[in-house]
Amino acid sequence: MFVTLTEVVENTTRTTINEDVARQMFTLREVTINPEYVVCVREDTRTNQLFSEGKLPEGLDPRQRFTRIYMDRGQSGIDVVVVGEPNAIESTLDRARSHGKEILHG
Numbered sequence: 001m002f003v004t005l006t007e008v009v010e011n012t013t014r015t016t017i018n019e020d021v022a023r024q025m026f027t028l029r030e031v032t033i034n035p036e037y038v039v040c041v042r043e044d045t046r047t048n049q050l051f052s053e054g055k056l057p058e059g060l061d062p063r064q065r066f067t068r069i070y071m072d073r074g075q076s077g078i079d080v081v082v083v084g085e086p087n088a089i090e091s092t093l094d095r096a097r098s099h100g101k102e103i104l105h106g
Helices: 045-052 086-100
Strands: 003-010 026-033 036-044 066-073 076-083
Touching: 003 086, 026 076, 036 086, 045 066, 066 086
Parallel strands: none
Antiparallel strands: 003 026, 003 076, 036 066, 066 076
């Protein structure tokens, strides 16, 4: 069973404020994850800092926290930052893992 979460993504285009300073811009989008490939879940302090600096999209709860999910991808890995505290994300992934497993009687 897959899990759909909200990912924090840095825009690839940057807006120049003046000649020397470029502002980081972020957006939110849905990401679908297979919980079977998750190897690590931890709080993402960098994104928490960006949020407190007002660099993330408006409309998020001021108490919001962010989680980095590390996934196995064969010889390499991939990581995504999602909206939500680590315990809540971990619980969501665990529920999906347990619902995805069925005992076949044959």
